[in-house]
Amino acid sequence: MQSIPRHCFSSAEEIESRFTEHRYICDRKLATTLFLATRLEKPMLLEGEPGVGKTEVAKVLAKILDTPLIRLQCYEGLDTNTALYEWNYPRQMLELRLQEARNIEKNRIGENIFSEAFLLKRPLLQAIQSGTTSPPVLLIDEVDRSDEEFEAFLLEVLSDFQITIPELGTIRANIRPVVILTSNNTRQLHDALKRRCLFHYIDYPDPEREQRIVLTRVPGVREELTRQICRFMQWIRTENLYKRPGIAETIDWAEALLSLGREELTADAVEATLGCILKHKQDLDQVNKLDLPLIVEQLEHDTTRPHLQ
Ligand SMILES: Nc1ncnc2c1ncn2[C@@H]1O[C@H](COP(=O)(O)OP(=O)(O)OP(=O)(O)O)[C@@H](O)[C@H]1O
Ligand SMILES: [Mg+2]
Incomplete structure (x- = not known):
């Protein structure tokens, strides 16, 4: 080999x-x-x-x-x-019928049907x-x-x-x-x-890597919006959710916000698009119950928590 x-x-x-x-x-x-x-x-x-x-x-x-x-x-x-692999039974059956119809010698009928041509790989x-x-x-x-x-x-x-x-x-x-x-x-x-x-x-990426991923994957997204999205994602993963969002969701979310012409992450933008990152009703209910304007505001200014840098 x-x-x-x-x-x-x-x-x-x-x-x-x-x-x-x-x-x-x-x-x-x-x-x-x-x-x-x-x-x-x-x-x-x-x-x-x-x-x-x-x-x-x-x-x-x-x-x-x-x-x-x-x-x-x-x-x-x-x-x-x-x-x-599987043997291609329909093809093998067809081959047998064709050989019978062609009057091939009885003892030679079907001798080739277990060859590679009849193998489904x-x-x-x-x-x-x-x-x-x-x-x-x-x-x-x-x-x-x-x-x-x-x-x-x-x-x-x-x-x-x-x-x-x-x-x-x-x-x-x-x-x-x-x-x-x-x-x-x-x-x-x-x-x-x-x-x-x-x-x-x-593991989930650190904020710096997640920002690089979004900037690489979502053409046209602004750096500032990317930073806000990634901070929010880092925060939401610390919540006790049934299903924490992955990188795929971060990318989807950035694309959605871009399509909506949002240039910055406001609480109403988050509310309107939360379904891009949370896919279970219990998680949506849990996050919707929080004071989103306050959270968005805090994330913008809180540089004390390392995971939100
Ligand atoms: N490090 C990364 N750099 C660029 N894009 C990434 C990175 N990680 C994930 N993505 C993007 O996130 C999306 C989801 O990735 P992928 O399907 O490989 O996840 P997965 O771990 O296989 O998920 P699942 O367990 O649901 O199958 C893809 O569009 C992929 O391009
Ligand atoms: Mg996969």
Whole structure:
């Protein structure tokens, strides 16, 4: 099995700047984990709250490496057929009928139907087979949603990057894919899976990074409005909410305020657009009960709390 070209990144700093070029602002720790994952050829497990940029890491990495992104979206009940391969039964049946109609010798009928032409390749098999000169990025998204049996099966695939199809034999990866697993931590993953991965927890960004993200992602947004939005987001995440908003919500909110022609964050602008950042009625009720004009005013002037700088 060939390796990921080891020269693809020379340092964590390079990763940071390549990600910035692709409008993803990562911090040094994430860049270092990415660097090590590509250097040591280890899968990388990204954990974090929804909307903090886990999936985007894999998308951006595939763009930077100019390589296909193969995505396996996990869910409860995901089975190996959907993840690995399936035989294309309708096509096999059709082929059998055609062969019968062509009066092919009885003992030769169907002899070709368990060949690659009748195989439906699902993401894991695609990832194992697709690398010829450069490794694909395999994104195993939201692995915590899959069942434990599926996790055990993944473990095998990630150890060997080979699979055995009884009718065809063993298929090995030419090049080990770059594997990124994501998890929202809805359940604990097995230690055995974690042991095989480099782990990184993506936290909510600090105010400075969140501002850079918004300025990068939302063309035309003013710096002052961005600063106000990010202060508000930093504050709202400290509230005892059912679901704290992620970076995705910050970006949506900035876009919404921009579309409404708002140049600064006033309490009435917050009230009118709160649904961009809070998606549960109980959270909306809780925040609407607060004195928003006072909070907006305080956030504007309170530079004593470090997280509001
Ligand atoms: N560091 C960042 N730099 C630039 N954009 C970011 C960053 N983090 C998140 N985003 C943006 O936020 C949005 C949400 O990111 P993403 O879908 O990757 O989140 P996620 O953690 O996978 O969420 P979920 O758990 O809900 O799937 C995307 O539009 C992404 O571009
Ligand atoms: Mg995601």
